[in-house]
Amino acid sequence: MAPPLAAAAGAVSSSPPLFSPSSSGPLIRRHAPPSYVSMRRRCRSQPAAAAAEPSGSPLLEVRGLTASVKETGQQILAGVNLTIREGEIHAIMGKNGSGKSTLSKVLVGHPHYEVTGGTILFKGEDLVDMEPEERSLAGLFMSFQAPIEIPGVSNFDFLLMAVNARREKSGLPALGPLEFYSVVSPKVDALKMDPKFLDRNVNEGFSGGERKRNEILQLSVIGADLALLDEIDSGLDVDALEDVAIAVNGLLTPQNSVLMITHYQRLLDLIQPSYVHIMENGKIIKTGDSSIATQINEGGFKSIALV
Numbered sequence: 001m002a003p004p005l006a007a008a009a010g011a012v013s014s015s016p017p018l019f020s021p022s023s024s025g026p027l028i029r030r031h032a033p034p035s036y037v038s039m040r041r042r043c044r045s046q047p048a049a050a051a052a053e054p055s056g057s058p059l060l061e062v063r064g065l066t067a068s069v070k071e072t073g074q075q076i077l078a079g080v081n082l083t084i085r086e087g088e089i090h091a092i093m094g095k096n097g098s099g100k101s102t103l104s105k106v107l108v109g110h111p112h113y114e115v116t117g118g119t120i121l122f123k124g125e126d127l128v129d130m131e132p133e134e135r136s137l138a139g140l141f142m143s144f145q146a147p148i149e150i151p152g153v154s155n156f157d158f159l160l161m162a163v164n165a166r167r168e169k170s171g172l173p174a175l176g177p178l179e180f181y182s183v184v185s186p187k188v189d190a191l192k193m194d195p196k197f198l199d200r201n202v203n204e205g206f207s208g209g210e211r212k213r214n215e216i217l218q219l220s221v222i223g224a225d226l227a228l229l230d231e232i233d234s235g236l237d238v239d240a241l242e243d244v245a246i247a248v249n250g251l252l253t254p255q256n257s258v259l260m261i262t263h264y265q266r267l268l269d270l271i272q273p274s275y276v277h278i279m280e281n282g283k284i285i286k287t288g289d290s291s292i293a294t295q296i297n298e299g300g301f302k303s304i305a306l307v
Ligand SMILES: Nc1ncnc2c1ncn2[C@@H]1O[C@H](COP(=O)(O)OP(=O)(O)OP(=O)(O)O)[C@@H](O)[C@H]1O
Pocket: 014, 017, 069, 074, 076, 094, 095, 096, 097, 098, 099, 100, 101, 102, 103, 112
């Protein structure tokens, strides 16, 4: 049986984002608005590596990647080049429809897309011919823009199956439910989630923000060498965004990496990227440090709508 993450990777929806990136008020403030300066202090676990020279080993190497919608043959990715090294945080920004989500879905092997050219190496291995579950077991994790429901499967069982699939691959003995509870419980607390969420079916009836938190719970329990986070900030209120950023920052080590897709500077303030890439028409057209996002905000890239 395919591990559950693979099932998730294979059955995602391509729903539109929960709010338009050009909308002016996506945050729902439950309390007095916290200062982003103090949020940054609490969320930051490592200094921004913007000016750092690349030093880690390459984790993901994408060269000349082209990909199309399988059903129609419509080309979406038009020659993507991207290298992510161990310990780096990358952000991809760009206007709606530029191909950001498609890139992340192609990386996890979404069945709607076909790679038509180029190469993807993950830890030196060719990813293109791997099944989605193999990619997941190899250490790739993706949080989706619109996380799916899995009726009839409790969150707890889902996480336990996923963790045990990873452990089996590493030759480790499976965890029993009691043992696993002691692993998952502190992570639920850290994300300020109600423990009752573990008993609920995966994402069933969850609000948009609860789904996003739940995806980060999956990431923190399962772990990943490279986490692809597609608009984890969409639909989160200020407190939830801070909790999620703290959790993501807490997972970062010199060995693992994050690729996040976002339209919003506020996420880059909380999870500070080593590199920011701008995507347009299925290609990365510019790469730089986080000042690129500032340039966008100041009108340097007028076609890209950002808050
Ligand atoms: N399965 C599909 N069938 C048809 N068109 C698709 C499919 N997947 C992606 N596309 C199209 O490819 C383009 C890129 O979509 P994608 O979701 O990657 O953009 P994006 O940059 O993530 O946009 P956003 O910022 O709005 O989330 C869009 O025009 C989209 O309609």
